[in-house]
Amino acid sequence: MAGQLAQAVLRAETEARTQLLGGDGTTIDVRFDFRPAAARNAADAAMEGRLSEVVNYYRRLRPGRLVITGAPGAGKTVLALELLLALLEERRPEDPVPVRLPLASWDLLSATHRGTAPSMGASHAPGEAVKVVGAWVCRHLVDTYREISPTAAAALMDAGLILPVLDGLDEMDAGDTPGYGSRARQALDVLNAFQRGRAKASLVLTCRSGQYQALEALEVWAQDAARVEIGRISPAQARLFIQQRVGSSARWQGVLDTLDRAPSSPLARALSTPWRLTVAVTVHEQRDLAGAYLHSPRDLIRPELGSDRAVRDHLLKLFLQDATARHPAPQSGTYTPDQVRAWLGVLAAYLNTNTATATGRTVAGRALSGTDMTLHELWPVAGSHRPRIAHLALVAGVFLAGAALGIWGFGIELSGGAFLTMAVALSALGLTYVYAWPVPSRLDLGRLRTPQGRRTAAFWLTDMLMPSVAMWFPGGRAGEGTISVVDPRALVRINLTSGLVAGLGAGLVFVLGATEFVAGNAPIPVGIVVGITLAPAAGIVGSAGMRYLALLLCTRRGPRALPWRLGRFLQWATDAGLLRGAGIAHQFRHRELQDWLADPANLP
DSSP: OHHHHHHHHHHHHHHHHHHHTTTOOOOOOOEEEEOOOSSOBOBTOOSEEEGGGHHHHHHHOBSOEEEEEESTTSOHHHHHHHHHHHHHHTOOTTSOEEEEEEGGGOOHHHHHHHTSSOOTTOOOOHHHHHHHHHHHHHHHHHHHBTTOOHHHHHHHHHTTOEEEEEEOGGGGSSSSSOOTTSHHHHHHHHHHTOEETTEEOOEEEEEEHHHHHHHHHTTOOOTTBEEEEEOOOOHHHHHHHHHHHOSOGGGGHHHHHHHHHOTTSHHHHHTSSHHHHHHHHHHHTOBOTTSOBSSOGGGGGOTTOOSHHHHHHHHHHHHHHHHHHHSOOGGGOOOOHHHHHHHHHHHHHHHHHHTSSTTOOEETTEEOOSSOBOGGGOGGGGOSSHHHHHHHHHHHHHHHHHHHHHHHHTTOOOOHHHHHHHHHHHHHTTHHHHOOSOOOOOOOGGGGGSHHHHHHHHHTHHHHTSTTHHHHSOSSSTTSSOOOBOOHHHHHHHHHHHHHHHHHHHHHHHHHHHHHHHTTOSOHHHHHHHHHHHHHHHHTTTHHHHHHHHHHHHTSSSTTOOOSSHHHHHHHHHHTTSEEEETTEEEESOHHHHHHHHSGGGOO
């Protein structure tokens, strides 16, 4: 099972690496230096290393805990990916499988409310930390990979066959100086208590240098780990990378000369990170159908680009335009650059709003992510209440239409009992509003041991009575099928289909029950029970998909307008290199791109 998961991770992360490198396998062999903490450092950490040697650097650490830091765009995720892929390529059967998880998706607030994590400021026992980290990792595995059941995920964690690669500690909070009450500090507390046996559990963590240093100032850091910091790219490294990636170095001679003569110039500073350098090469190497280059690198040395910010804006604008032009929309459609910028701007502004305060934004008891875009969890884009009200109205409309059709088709005469039945059923539909965060999950009988699990199972009880039940259970135990990454859109499609089948089945039961009631063969309580059964079937089975439809209905026009086929658009943007995959979520290719799009000044 671990071997199959390793192959699935290898395929997915190889593709992610290609996307991050702009479709080319050429990397910059960045250097990094060991930055020891005041105490509790990993043993055998070398004073320096480089990307090409990162797997050897990591294997020497005791315990295997590495923290990768650097400036924005320094290449932290790429370095973590190089380590992850090298570990997979050299993996032995008994070795753990490195799995990358976005830290922004770790909802410590909900874990505290569920009683699986101590409250803020409380100490963490190793057993508690193992449960908290294990529950999060298991959920990620089940959500992201087909053929991984909750039981199988827990078995992998218990056997020590998962190496968490935790990406983006800095993305858990807003600002550059997370405080003691920050989510990042709480996460480090849990990770410091996370053990495997008597030793600290192995992990890899990435974070921006500024945010990590702010936590160190609070005397909080990853214990028994080696923190390394990626340095900036030197003009010589930038020159070498350009020469390796471009078709004709002569076109770039003006840029190369500037890097040599003025290593402190705005251009040299702007191209001192792998992210910016990759964007610059990518956009200036694009050609039209006749083979002519679309942009000249000499534009980068124009006088009007006399600041780091001006160079950045110029590169990102071209990057967005070229990505749109080079990747036609699905089914021979077209997205204009203005549409793409406007739609992505809405999403970027929403994500930035979620982390605009020190404690972050919460809706219905859940902390909202500042980086992850998961289709069935994006509904707060349209507000905290409006999509839930639209969801309720949508389900109520479907129910009333179905009831009216059944009454007309079966010639049922309305009576006090029938009205009472429908009133109770409509009241039960209020569950679709109360159930703020519907999850397209499969029924896990093991969760019945906890009160929360029993409440969740009650919501899904109708699902057990419907023909769609097979769609909710895994296709089989891992090992009987091929483990692969789940298409984020598939979760919504399956959820909607399952809800439709469940609603039709329950509707049939309701109509037949009503017919028996009118004929005098069924008592009033039977009609009430049948009505209550129909309401949850229509409103809760398939509720994640219905909430997604409610979001689309609420974002048809206005400043928060989004495309009707939002899932298709996000997948297109990922294929175009504007976004990247993160499990079942999408993220912006780089936080700098997200911040640039969120700025109203950059909207069309």
